[in-house]
Amino acid sequence: MRRLGAFVQFAVPAVLVIAVGIGSTFASSANEIYFLDALIAVAMVVAIYVFVGNSGVLSFGQVSFVAVGAFAAGVMTIPLESKTGVLPQLFPVLRDHTIGNAASLLLAAAVGGVFALLIGLPLMRLSGLAAGIATFAVLEITHNLLREWTKIGPGATTLSLVPETTGAFQATVGALIAIGVAFAYQRSRFGRLLRATREDPAAARGVGVSVHRQRLWAFTVSGALAGLAGGLLVHELGSITTEQVYLELTFLTLAMLVVGGVSSLWGAVLGALAVSGLNSFLIEAEEGVAAVDLPSGSRLILLGAIMALVLILRPSGITGGREFSLRGLR
Amino acid sequence: MSPLAAFDAQTFVDAVGLGAVYALMAVGIGLVFGVLRLVNFAYGQLVMVGAYTLAFTASWPVAASIAACFVVVVALSMLMDRVVFRPLRGQSPAVMLVTTFAIAFMLQALALMVDIRDDTIGEIATSIASFNQATTVAGVDVRKITIAAVIVAAVTLGLLALLLARTTIGLHMRAAAADFETARLLGVRANRVIGFAVFLSGLLAATVAVILTVQFPFVGPDFALRETIVVLVGVVVGGIDRLWTATLGGFAIGFATGVINGVLPTDKTVFLPSAVFALVILVLLLRPAGLFAWGRLAAAERV
Numbered sequence: 001m002r003r004l005g006a007f008v009q010f011a012v013p014a015v016l017v018i019a020v021g022i023g024s025t026f027a028s029s030a031n032e033i034y035f036l037d038a039l040i041a042v043a044m045v046v047a048i049y050v051f052v053g054n055s056g057v058l059s060f061g062q063v064s065f066v067a068v069g070a071f072a073a074g075v076m077t078i079p080l081e082s083k084t085g086v087l088p089q090l091f092p093v094l095r096d097h098t099i100g101n102a103a104s105l106l107l108a109a110a111v112g113g114v115f116a117l118l119i120g121l122p123l124m125r126l127s128g129l130a131a132g133i134a135t136f137a138v139l140e141i142t143h144n145l146l147r148e149w150t151k152i153g154p155g156a157t158t159l160s161l162v163p164e165t166t167g168a169f170q171a172t173v174g175a176l177i178a179i180g181v182a183f184a185y186q187r188s189r190f191g192r193l194l195r196a197t198r199e200d201p202a203a204a205r206g207v208g209v210s211v212h213r214q215r216l217w218a219f220t221v222s223g224a225l226a227g228l229a230g231g232l233l234v235h236e237l238g239s240i241t242t243e244q245v246y247l248e249l250t251f252l253t254l255a256m257l258v259v260g261g262v263s264s265l266w267g268a269v270l271g272a273l274a275v276s277g278l279n280s281f282l283i284e285a286e287e288g289v290a291a292v293d294l295p296s297g298s299r300l301i302l303l304g305a306i307m308a309l310v311l312i313l314r315p316s317g318i319t320g321g322r323e324f325s326l327r328g329l330r
Numbered sequence: 331m332s333p334l335a336a337f338d339a340q341t342f343v344d345a346v347g348l349g350a351v352y353a354l355m356a357v358g359i360g361l362v363f364g365v366l367r368l369v370n371f372a373y374g375q376l377v378m379v380g381a382y383t384l385a386f387t388a389s390w391p392v393a394a395s396i397a398a399c400f401v402v403v404v405a406l407s408m409l410m411d412r413v414v415f416r417p418l419r420g421q422s423p424a425v426m427l428v429t430t431f432a433i434a435f436m437l438q439a440l441a442l443m444v445d446i447r448d449d450t451i452g453e454i455a456t457s458i459a460s461f462n463q464a465t466t467v468a469g470v471d472v473r474k475i476t477i478a479a480v481i482v483a484a485v486t487l488g489l490l491a492l493l494l495a496r497t498t499i500g501l502h503m504r505a506a507a508a509d510f511e512t513a514r515l516l517g518v519r520a521n522r523v524i525g526f527a528v529f530l531s532g533l534l535a536a537t538v539a540v541i542l543t544v545q546f547p548f549v550g551p552d553f554a555l556r557e558t559i560v561v562l563v564g565v566v567v568g569g570i571d572r573l574w575t576a577t578l579g580g581f582a583i584g585f586a587t588g589v590i591n592g593v594l595p596t597d598k599t600v601f602l603p604s605a606v607f608a609l610v611i612l613v614l615l616l617r618p619a620g621l622f623a624w625g626r627l628a629a630a631e632r633v
Contacts, residue, residue, distance in 0.1 A: 058424045122615055129369065129423065130618040133566040137607035137614075144603040251431050258428040297443035305435025311429040312414060316422045 009323040010183045013178055013269040017042055021172030033170070033236075038276035039171035040232050042269055044249075045223035045256045046178040049268035051218045052257065054191055056198035057127060061119070061135030061252055063216075064142035065223040067228025067245035068115050069108035071146055071153045074162045075238060077104045082161050089116065089150040101165040103233040105174070112227015113220050120219035125210050139250060147242045160239035166232050166238075174232040178225050182265050190217050198263075259310050261317025266324040271317065279303060343402060345588025347476035349581040350483035355561040357490065358534035360573045364507035365527045366415055367423065369570075371430040373535060374435040374558030376403050376410075380539025381549040382441060385453035392457055399535040405539055407532025411525065434555075440460020441551040450609050452550040461544045475544040487577065490530070493574075499526055507573070560587065567619020578622050 019038065024035030048062045078086065080098045087095065099107065123134050164228070185191045194214040197204040201211055209215050234240050252275070260271020283297040294302070312316065355373065362370050387395040389497040414433055418426050445451060461475045494500035499522075505513040506523045514520055542554060561580050568579015590602060613621050 052424075058427070113485060125609070126618055128612060129570060130614045131564050132427075134611050134614045135562055137610045138565070140607045144601065144607075148600040251435065255428055255432060262424060295443075297446065298438065299440030301436050302445065304432045304434075304439060305345045308414065308429050308432040308436065309427055311432065312417045315425045317416060 005325060006187065007027060007210045009266065010179070012236060013179050013266055015196030016259075016269065016273065017175045017179065018172060021175075022170050024168040024171075030160040034276070034280035035173045036166065036168070036188065036236050037174045037280070038273055039271040040166070040236060041231060041253070041256060041276045042175040043171075043178040043229035044226065044253050045260070045268045045272035046118055046182050046265065047222050047229055048226060048253055048257055049222075049262070049265060050182050050314055051215075051222035052114055052183060052254075053263050053268065054186060054194045054198065054218050055215050056263075057215065058132045059135040060132060060254070061138035062222060062226050063245055063250040063253065064139045065112035065116055065226035066230035066233065066249070067142055067242065069112040069227030069305070070234040070240055070245055071159065071230075072111040072227070073104040073231035074159045074234040075153055076107060077101065077163055077235070078159075078161050079163075079166055086161060087150075089134075090152050090153075094152065101163065101170075101235065104235075105228060107163065108231030109224045109228040116223020117216070117228075120216045120223075124215040136266040139246070143242055143246050155240070157238050158233070160233050162238050162240070164235060164238040166236035168210050171232060174228060178229065179265065179269065181221065181225060182268070185218070185221055186265065190214060190325070194218050248264050259307055259317055261319035261321040263316075263321035264319055264323045267317050267319040267321055274318065275303075275307070278306065341589060341592030343472055343476060344592055345585045347473075347479050348588035349585035351538060351582035352478045352484050352557070352561050352584030352587075353577050354486060354538050354541075355557065356529040356535050356565045356568070356577045357371070357487065357573065358538070359565055360570065360576035361503075361527045361531045361534075362415075363570055363576070365503060365510070365524050365564075366419065366426075368415060368418070368426045369423065369430070369562065370410075370531075370556070371427060371562070372434040372437060373531070374409065375441075376407055376532065376535035377539045377542060377551075377554035377558075378441060378551065379403060379406055379437065380536050381455065381553045382444070382453065382544045384539065384543045385455040385457060385547075385549045388455055388457045390457070395457055399539055400533065403536035403539060404532035406530060407528050407535060408525070411528040415528070416521075438551045438555075447550060452548050453550055455543045455547045456512075458540070458544050458547075463523060468499055473545075477542060479541045482541065486534070486537065499523070499608050503527060531555060546559045556623065560584075563607075563610055567610055567621055567622035571619065572623060575622040579620065581619075602621040 018037055020035055020042075022129070024032050024039075026033055041096070044063075044066055045130050047065070048059070051057070051062065052059055075087070075090070075094060076097070076099050078098065080096070083090070083095055083098065119138055121213075123131070146153055149155070153159065186195070193204070194217070195207045196207075197209055197211045197214055205211060228244065237244075253272075254272040256275045257268055258271070259275055260269070261267025279299075282294065282302055283295040286296050286299050355377070359370060359373050362368060362373075365554065380399045383399045383402045387398050390398070410433065411490040413428060415426075418429055444450070445453060459480065463474060465472060465474060492500075496503055502513065502518045502523050505518055506520070510520070513523075538554070542550055542557070543549060546553075560583055564581075564583030565576040566579070568577070569575030570579075570584060586606075590599070590606075594602065617623070620629070
């Protein structure tokens, strides 16, 4: 029975994601983008959850790893013949090589993970608001470097000509990998130790858990998954600017996580799908396509109001921060 | 010309003016944090709404326009407390912060919707822009509003210090900031103290709205957004647990921004944000409780 319970915790979010993936193949080509956006949002929010949910430490920096993943995968997959033309100032090693789609996603995950590990080494000593502001500083630094340093990327201009390889299949597999890794991590020894430090840091330290080391593991895993999500994102859009992986995405993904319920994987998945779904519906409604017709500009007001309302009425999120369980259905 | 040579009285005056405005915002954020443990990200939107009020009442007499700004901002501040902060009392800082994100997001979207009825983004607050003229004092161009900002900040902070030190409500607020539960047990009325802190914080937001609108009369939905983020960083770097360290942090980051903007030519500042935020990280690692927070608190937040 306990094994079944654990299986359900993984299977239900996974099946939901697969259903969204299959749904996208039935949607019109104009609507397919909504499904893909939702799947990539799942990958990003689950990545953030791995650190924020398990450690209880707020981070505004995880979108930095999405950003480096997106630009690493993007820069490395632009066809060679156009690369020297559009990005002439790149380091020669970046300019003269191009890799395939799968390799670029692996690279995105690796870059995200290594970047997170390096940053986490000093930063994981911090807790509370100090951690929040320090990780926010990381976001600012990453954004600033990506925007100004034209030897590693397009700088302030748009990175374009990236092959659009993220379709329904790749987005679904990406989201499933994120969920699978997050699930395996939270069931592992490391995940449980980190959760112990979240519940009671003093007691966890008392039985010999290194808070710093456990947080660093989660931060690195989270960074790798966020990098992967960035790779998926750039291959979905085909072009990207630094502004798309900055403040607004940080707020939106954090809001998705908190609305779903910070401390469970189920909450991360459900929050990402619910907020993306709502957002897509409101876009359609604003254009007068859906059953309800909204005046233009009202979408963001409603989105903000609904998110605030969910948090006021149910501060621990839609799922209450609990994993999916069959018992809850009875 | 070396950067140091550019650091003259002019730069100094401008930096002090900016620091004064940031200090006022820091107090507004710090007051609410003291009693609610809530970092109000939507504070900048209070300022933004104030700025819009000034822009929309530009045809009124200046005094009436400013009065309207105060009424609207303070009312919105109280409304935010009643509708948003009160149900969230005692929740985790993450939930409270993200809820204020959502509110900020909503207010910004609302402003955009009201704003674009005339098909242009942004309104110009014409009537009070005249305060932006400069006078020359001992060879230094000082904008009238800079003088006003510094005086207003000094007087406000002085009055606030008196209020906190000498009045019953001030004592209650300090007690609530130190230990809310114990303060309540000893008869401090929670709603009254929080309401008063939110009221003061609204007054400060309105003051900041007037000063910023004079300096930057072009009002858009993201008015004061960047300033709020910078002030929040300054407040935490200074030490959010105490009002004075938070205020000092706000002033310091405003002053530093002013000096850097005055001293460095723009083509040299592209990587400046990285350097500044790297410094922020360094300060937080060395002094997690805040740069100006001395004593036993200093090591508490580090693992």
